[in-house]
Every structure is written in C-alpha cells, then in structure tokens.
C-alpha cells in the first residue's frame with residue numbers, strides 16, 4: 001500500500017490555496033495536494049478525504065468555515081458535480097482573472113515573456129450555448145437526460161443546464177418525454193445495447209432555427225413518424241431532425257453517418273452579417289455573441305488591406321475564412337471533416353464570396369503540399385482543436401514564412417508549446433488576448449499574433 005500524508009475517510013480542517021485548471025480547490029497537507037470540489041482559494045473548510053493516490057488525493061467539503069469574497073451562491077451542486085459549470089460558484093470577474101492567470105502561469109513555465117491582456121468577457125454570462133449534447137440513459141427503469149458526474153459515466157438527471165440557451169433545454173425535455181412516451185430504450189454502455197445514446201440540439205442565435213439530432217446505436221427507430229410529429233408540433237422552431245448512427249462501444253458522441261428524418265440537412269445561422277449553413281457533423285463555435293467578438297479581433301489582428309493571401313487552417317464551415325475573404329485578395333481554407341468543407345463551399349456561394357478555396361484534409365499534410373507547391377501566404381490563421389498544431393504543420397509554416405500568424409487557441413497549454421516551437425523559426429508574440437467563449441467553465445480561448 002502507498003503511504004500518503006492523509007488517509008481515505010480522514011476528516012481535516014484545511015485552507016484552500018489555489019484552483020486547478022479544472023476549477024477544483026487545492027489544499028496541501030504536508031505538501032500533499034488534495035483536490036476539492038466547490039472550494040475557493042482563501043476559504044477554510046472542514047473536509048472529508050474520499051480518495052488518495054500516490055501524488056494527490058480528492059476530498060469533499062463537509063463544512064465551510066470561511067467564505068471567499070469571490071463566492072457566488074447561485075445554483076445547485078449538480079453543476080460542479082458534473083462539470084457543466086465548474087466555475088459557477090466563482091464571481092464572473094474572478095473567473096476572468098483566473099483564466100488570465102492560467103495563461104500567465106503556463107507562459108512562465110514555458111519561459112515565454114508575453115503580456116496577457118484583460119479578457120473580453122460577456123455582459124450576461126449565462127444561457128449562451130447554442131448547442132447541447134446530452135447523454136440519454138436509463139435510471140431506475142426510466143429514460144433520463146442529464147450529464148455525467150465528473151470522472152464517471154454515471155448520469156445525473158438535469159433539466160436546467162444553466163449555460164445553454166433555455167430554448168435548447170426545453171427542446172431536450174420535449175424529446176425526452178416523447179422517447180419515454182414511446183418506450184424507446186436508452187443506450188446502455190455496459191453491454192452496448194439500447195438505442196438512444198445522445199440528443200444533440202443546435203439553435204441559431206439570429207435565425208432561431210433549431211436542429212435536433214438523435215444519436216442512435218442502430219438505424220431502426222421505432223415510432224419514427226410519431227416522434228417527428230411530436231417534436232415539430234411542440235417545437236415550431238425545428239427546421240431539421242437528423243439521425244446520427246453510432247453503433248460502436250465508444251466515448252465519441254457522433255458517428256460518421258447521418259440521415260435527415262425531417263426538413264433540411266443543415267441549420268442556418270448568421271455571424272457578422274454572413275449566412276452559414278451548418279451540418280450536424282460540422283464544428284460551429286458554441287458562443288455566438290463572443291464568436292463575433294473573437295472573429296472581429298482576429299480580422300483586426302490580421303491587418304488585412306485587400307492584397308493579402310491568407311491561409312485559414314482548421315477552417316470548419318469557413319466562418320473565419322469568409323470573414324477574412326471580405327478583406328483579403330485570396331483565402332485558402334483546410335479542414336479535416338468533409339461535411340464541414342461541403343458546408344464551407346456552400347457558405348462561400350450563398351454569400352457571393354469567390355476568393356476562397358477549401359481543401360479537405362489534415363492541415364499538417366495539406367500545409368506541406370502547399371509549401372512544396374510554392375504557395376506563399378501573407379497571413380496564416382490557425383484555430384486548431386485542443387491538441388494544438390502538429391509538428392509537421394509548424395515545420396511547413398516555418399518554411400512558408402508568412403509575415404503573420406494569428407493563433408486562435410482553445411488550450412493555452414498547447415498554445416505555449418506551439419509558440420515556443422514557432423520561435424525556432426523566428427516567430428515572436430508580444431500579447432495574448434483572452435476572449436471568454438465559455439463562461440462558468442474552465443475553458444480558455446485566446447488570440448495571439450506572431451510575427452517574424
């Protein structure tokens with residue numbers, strides 16, 4: 001057995017010293033960190049140790065003795081328990097500072113001297129998400145929708161998701177009740193049985209169109225017509241119902257095959273005056289008002305005059321590409337998901353934008369091909385997933401030598417790593433601008449410009 005300074009089931013009184021990047025309070029006992037849900041720096045609490053591992057342990061608060069001035073008593077425990085809104089107990093201004101400091105700490109560790117600017121936050125940081133992906137499970141013989149308890153796949157039933165557009169919450173309940181009414185079996189992870197795995201809903205912020213996606217283990221959907229009629233009569237905003245087929249025993253939510261059961265194959269929404277078609281499988285930023293703030297800043301940072309060639313890597317449905325194309329000579333986008341590229345091409349067409357060209361592929365491979373073919377970009381725009389830029393991508397970018405790289409990041413850890421890697425090619429950054437796309441959560445979005 002591993003010897004640790006504290007034991008499971010021990011009761012202690014501690015002072016919370018810090019917050020982890022996941023928003024858990026940290027207390028140290030003889031240097032041994034304990035991670036504690038719903039605990040803020042500066043608070044003294046009585047705690048009960050629930051788990052001890054070699055390097056760290058977990059505990060829960062049994063009694064809060066002092067309260068942080070940054071604590072807000074807002075909503076229920078299920079939000080920190082499930083990780084829907086793990087920072088909801090921290091006042092919004094303190095959330096923004098917490099995120100800025102996370103970036104500063106990562107830069108310090110990476111020996112980067114980059115100023116982190118005050119975050120661009122939201123005036124009303126609730127109910128902002130335009131998309132929900134809600135697991136469906138059976139609990140005590142009843143189909144339930146909710147969210148997983150942190151670090152488990154135990155579903156906690158939830159009806160008010162707090163950070164989602166309330167119309168989306170309402171839609172989830174309508175679908176849940178129809179599934180109950182027609183006795184449609186919920187998915188069971190234990191033996192990969194049952195049918196309905198997830199309900200995904202997207203709602204256009206400006207269009208108010210709604211898409212409902214039923215993620216199923218098998219194609220056959222009993223009472224399909226009744227369910228469609230039930231959804232469309234209760235939710236007149238629904239313009240599209242899609243079935244996504246995901247037969248595998250996997251944590252990945254969406255399978256690669258979809259079938260439109262009702263209406264259009266896509267949802268329509270607007271951003272910065274352009275119209276966008278968004279298919280079920282395509283990425284679309286989840287915070288529409290902050291996306292406009294982010295893109296406006298990214299375009300400003302690119303400093304376009306109308307003569308530039310721009311590469312938009314990880315281009316999704318072309319939202320940044322089309323925004324940039326209005327201010328540039330030519331934009332080349334690259335994106336791995338074929339449906340997203342189809343959407344991007346369609347989006348260029350419906351907005352009458354001709355100076356864009358989209359390629360399906362891995363950014364790291366296509367970038368190499370472009371470099372080998374002698375393509376020169378003035379501005380390289382990157383907006384990668386959390387894992388950041390592939391080394392092959394950075395090599396190709398380094399040899400292509402764009403004057404400017406505008407890096408939109410959703411993970412400051414990989415951002416810091418990539419800035420250092422780009423540094424080997426002579427690129428430097430001076431400031432990072434956080435834009436809070438994910439209030440009440442630990443996620444951090446930012447823009448950084450690198451020049452040579």
Ligand SMILES: C[S@@+](CC[C@H](N)C(=O)[O-])C[C@H]1O[C@@H](n2cnc3c(N)ncnc32)[C@H](O)[C@@H]1O
Pocket residue numbers: 283284285313314315316317318319320334335336337340361362363364383384385410
């Ligand atoms: C953070 S999203 C950004 C999308 C778009 N720029 C936007 O703002 O809507 C990242 C995108 O990268 C795509 N992606 C992931 N890995 C990729 C890769 N290796 N090559 C190209 N695209 C990739 C994802 O499908 C997703 O659309």
